[in-house]
Amino acid sequence: MATAVLRPAPQIVAHRVDPAPRGLMSWLTTTDHKRIGILYLVTSFVFFILGGTEALLIRLQLGEANNTLVTPEVYNQLFTMHGTTMVFLFIVPVLAGFGNYFVPLMIGARDMAFPRLNALSYWLFLAGGLVLYGSIFWSPPEAGWISTVPLATSTYLPSGGVDAWIYLVHLTGIASLLGAINFYVTIVNMRAPGMSWSRLPLFIWSIMAYSLLLIIAIPVIAGAVTMLLLDRHFGTHFFDTAEGGSALLWQNLFWFFGHPEVYILILPSFGIFSEVLPVFARKPIFGYKAIAASTMMIAFLGLLVWVHHMFTTPTPLVVIIFAMISSFLISVPTGIKIFNWVGTLWEGAIEFKTPLMFAVGGIALFTIGGISGVFLAMFPVDWQLSDTYFVVAHIHFVLVGGSVFGIVAGVYYWYPKISGRMMSETLGKWSFWLMFWGTLITFMIQHSLGLDGMPRRVYEYPDVGHLQLYNQISTVGSWILGLGVLLTVINVWRSLSHGTIAGPDPWKANTLEWFTPSPPPVNNFDEIPRVRSLEPMKDIRREVERQSKEGAGARPQVPGEVKVTA
Amino acid sequence: MLAGGLSIALVLLLAPSALAGSIIPESGGSPAANHISNLYTITLYIAIVIFIGVEGTIVYCLYRFRARRGREAKQIHGNTRLEIGWTLGAAAIVVALATITFLDLHSIRDPSNSGPGGLDLSNGVQYETTGALKPPDGRALTIQVNGAQFYWRYTYLGVSSNADGLGDPYTYYQMVVPTNTTVVLKVVSQDVVHEWWVPQLGGKVQAVPGYVSETWFKIAKPGNYKGQCSFLCGRGHARMIAEVTAVSPQKYTSWLAQLQSNLTAADINDENCRKELAQGNGPQSVEFTKDC
Numbered sequence: 073m074a075t076a077v078l079r080p081a082p083q084i085v086a087h088r089v090d091p092a093p094r095g096l097m098s099w100l101t102t103t104d105h106k107r108i109g110i111l112y113l114v115t116s117f118v119f120f121i122l123g124g125t126e127a128l129l130i131r132l133q134l135g136e137a138n139n140t141l142v143t144p145e146v147y148n149q150l151f152t153m154h155g156t157t158m159v160f161l162f163i164v165p166v167l168a169g170f171g172n173y174f175v176p177l178m179i180g181a182r183d184m185a186f187p188r189l190n191a192l193s194y195w196l197f198l199a200g201g202l203v204l205y206g207s208i209f210w211s212p213p214e215a216g217w218i219s220t221v222p223l224a225t226s227t228y229l230p231s232g233g234v235d236a237w238i239y240l241v242h243l244t245g246i247a248s249l250l251g252a253i254n255f256y257v258t259i260v261n262m263r264a265p266g267m268s269w270s271r272l273p274l275f276i277w278s279i280m281a282y283s284l285l286l287i288i289a290i291p292v293i294a295g296a297v298t299m300l301l302l303d304r305h306f307g308t309h310f311f312d313t314a315e316g317g318s319a320l321l322w323q324n325l326f327w328f329f330g331h332p333e334v335y336i337l338i339l340p341s342f343g344i345f346s347e348v349l350p351v352f353a354r355k356p357i358f359g360y361k362a363i364a365a366s367t368m369m370i371a372f373l374g375l376l377v378w379v380h381h382m383f384t385t386p387t388p389l390v391v392i393i394f395a396m397i398s399s400f401l402i403s404v405p406t407g408i409k410i411f412n413w414v415g416t417l418w419e420g421a422i423e424f425k426t427p428l429m430f431a432v433g434g435i436a437l438f439t440i441g442g443i444s445g446v447f448l449a450m451f452p453v454d455w456q457l458s459d460t461y462f463v464v465a466h467i468h469f470v471l472v473g474g475s476v477f478g479i480v481a482g483v484y485y486w487y488p489k490i491s492g493r494m495m496s497e498t499l500g501k502w503s504f505w506l507m508f509w510g511t512l513i514t515f516m517i518q519h520s521l522g523l524d525g526m527p528r529r530v531y532e533y534p535d536v537g538h539l540q541l542y543n544q545i546s547t548v549g550s551w552i553l554g555l556g557v558l559l560t561v562i563n564v565w566r567s568l569s570h571g572t573i574a575g576p577d578p579w580k581a582n583t584l585e586w587f588t589p590s591p592p593p594v595n596n597f598d599e600i601p602r603v604r605s606l607e608p609m610k611d612i613r614r615e616v617e618r619q620s621k622e623g624a625g626a627r628p629q630v631p632g633e634v635k636v637t638a
Numbered sequence: 639m640l641a642g643g644l645s646i647a648l649v650l651l652l653a654p655s656a657l658a659g660s661i662i663p664e665s666g667g668s669p670a671a672n673h674i675s676n677l678y679t680i681t682l683y684i685a686i687v688i689f690i691g692v693e694g695t696i697v698y699c700l701y702r703f704r705a706r707r708g709r710e711a712k713q714i715h716g717n718t719r720l721e722i723g724w725t726l727g728a729a730a731i732v733v734a735l736a737t738i739t740f741l742d743l744h745s746i747r748d749p750s751n752s753g754p755g756g757l758d759l760s761n762g763v764q765y766e767t768t769g770a771l772k773p774p775d776g777r778a779l780t781i782q783v784n785g786a787q788f789y790w791r792y793t794y795l796g797v798s799s800n801a802d803g804l805g806d807p808y809t810y811y812q813m814v815v816p817t818n819t820t821v822v823l824k825v826v827s828q829d830v831v832h833e834w835w836v837p838q839l840g841g842k843v844q845a846v847p848g849y850v851s852e853t854w855f856k857i858a859k860p861g862n863y864k865g866q867c868s869f870l871c872g873r874g875h876a877r878m879i880a881e882v883t884a885v886s887p888q889k890y891t892s893w894l895a896q897l898q899s900n901l902t903a904a905d906i907n908d909e910n911c912r913k914e915l916a917q918g919n920g921p922q923s924v925e926f927t928k929d930c
């Protein structure tokens with residue numbers, strides 16, 4: 073066994089490497105995309121824990137028929153905070169966190185295009201979260217995460233909870249908008265030499281779609297909540313049908329944002345699946361172009377389908393039919409993605425590491441959500457299923473199975489890069505199995521609850537039929553899921569000090585972030601490698617191998633600290 | 639997972655009707671609900687095939703292609719013919735689903751004529767033909783469903799001669815309808831958004847302030863059909879329940895007449911009480927002579 077340690081290029085070409093600044097002030101004033109990424113990741117995980125706790129309380133209340141654990145008021149506040157937190161304060165920003173950390177690294181850039189704007193995005197996001205959670209000391213919002221009018225107007229909810237929600241949407245919205253513009257500019261302008269669009273990693277494609285959708289959707293919701301604010305406090309009547317406004321206008325505006333938002337939440341997780349699968353199947357991604365194209369196709373079609381959230385409203389039939397057809401069309405590119413992922417596993421040599429398990433488990437769970445989505449797209453069927461627990465089940469298979477499993481796969485996959493240490497595989501696998509079965513048990517039975525006539529957002533239900541049994545199954549599942557999440561949180565914490573040293577490229581991965589040391593230096597790359605394929609690290613490893621075979625002692629041409637065991 | 643899917647499919651084949659409310663939607667009250675249930679069930683068969691296909695292949699890959707000694711991953715980047723094939727396959731399924739939806743749409747959405755044995759709507763009895771939704775012969779019993787925090791009020795339109803419907807009889811919570819009679823509901827709201835839903839009678843419609851949503855049902859069997867508001871309308875949302883009671887047309891007619899006379903009597907009584915209150919020297923000095 074011969075080990076050739078190649079001298080890292082930074083020591084040769086760097087003129088001046090600043091030591092990373094330390095201390096609290098350095099974090100408060102940082103404009104380094106990696107530190108901002110870490111701030112995003114840590115903050116959004118704190119909100120994830122809060123939103124998860126709210127979910128567990130919801131499930132506790134529903135664990136028994138006619139339960140009185142919480143009052144109707146508190147119950148409505150709980151599900152409003154849960155939905156708002158998970159969408160605006162966990163999934164969107166955690167993806168921004170991964171994007172911040174890895175977009176520059178994966179495209180071979182030294183930072184984002186606008187580093188200070190990037191810092192502003194983070195602090196606005198944090199401000200939005202603090203405004204929303206500040207309201208729990210007075211009166212939290214209780215009109216649901218969709219804040220439908222007229223319930224959300226001052227006539228029916230005069231207290232400040234809805235206002236806190238409005239400011240949350242504004243603050244996190246500006247944060248996302250600025251972040252999206254930043255990602256877009258960075259990806260378009262700052263790619264490494266040789267990284268053409270056909271060599272762009274699929275995670276970067278997904279961040280591109282995420283950014284474009286945010287740029288299109290955020291202004292609409294910003295306008296809508298501004299109108300709501302004016303209606304609430306300044307005497308306008310945008311949403312008051314009796315005064316010439318329209319209560320349906322809110323639903324149209326909200327869902328014009330709300331549906332693309334679902335793709336904003338899920339496409340980057342799909343990007344993570346597309347990065348993780350080829351690495352652990354030790355095989356190139358199957359159908360790269362089809363996956364990239366389907367990402368953009370889903371983003372485009374996602375802008376046309378919002379009316380499928382409004383099938384039960386008095387909307388003209390022709391509009392409803394259009395929404396059904398466009399929703400059906402989305403299932404084609406979505407199906408293409410799933411087939412390509414399966415194609416990537418096919419004939420591979422699959423290594424059962426935790427990131428792979430979360431990615432494959434996520435795809436398996438998301439498939440259930442994708443299929444139940446087809447039922448909901450058929451509007452006559454949706455007339456039965458809409459606003460019931462069937463929809464709750466659907467959205468959780470999509471967002472837990474798709475988004476959250478992708479995010480956790482990303483955590484296990486990239487943690488070594490961010491921290492320089494490996495996470496525990498044992499804890500990781502325990503966490504996976506608990507989360508996988510927890511998700512299945514919690515949400516599978518909720519389809520039946522919906523079919524059995526249980527609407528969503530009810531704080532109690534009568535003890536008839538199987539309602540209580542089904543709800544109890546779901547509640548037990550939620551605690552299994554919660555335990556699984558907890559193990560990953562413990563794993564993240566513990567591995568900071570206990571994890572084995574990772575080295576630059578512990579997975580033998582394909583993309584450029586693995587070219588840098590772990591954690592990467594402030595400037596990421598002293599010398600940016602030329603990209604010659606979709607899998608630059610594979611090329612670099614091959615080159616190193618070739619050179620080390622050619623002659624021991626010959627100094628390799630390849631920069632970076634690359635260790636090869638032959 | 640595979641076994642689970644198969645057993646679900648098997649159960650479905652054996653006893654579809656027994657599974658309403660756990661694997662397929664509730665039905666049995668009205669034609670619309672039955673047709674929705676059929677449409678759902680056809681989709682479910684297709685869904686189960688896709689589910690078993692995809693999940694089965696994933697499980698197969700994980701077992702068959704797991705890393706082990708001597709296993710080399712095949713370095714392929716795609717397969718154009720296969721990719722075009724599954725794109726077309728997915729598109730074909732979508733076209734099939736759209737087709738069956740359109741085939742079933744008419745019988746779900748559009749009311750059919752009242753059946754034999756229904757309420758006689760021919761000779762000037764209450765019915766309205768205004769609104770978009772009506773059966774081919776234009777004759778249906780029309781009931782206004784008014785959602786409010788946190789109750790439902792039903793106005794049996796066309797009974798009185800008042801054009802504004804103010805003289806029409808009304809009930810709360812429980813709606814009474816005749817069997818075998820096409821009933822069109824005009825669903826409105828007087829405050830926030832509510833949603834009318836009685837699962838066994840069909841799909842739901844939102845009650846949006848300022849708008850009129852329409853839906854219909856025709857009940858063959860006498861009985862009680864329960865439902866509840868399904869759109870978050872505030873703290874009492876969970877208790878905004880509804881019940882539709884179907885009785886024979888004869889019972890319905892006499893019940894409606896009784897309701898009408900009760901309401902009239904109550905109105906007269908009420909009016910007298912108010913007069914008395916107005917003539918008195920203040921609330922304390924009023925001596926109520928009637929049942930106020």
Ligand SMILES: [Cu+2]
Nearest residue numbers: 832867871878
């Ligand atoms: Cu209601």
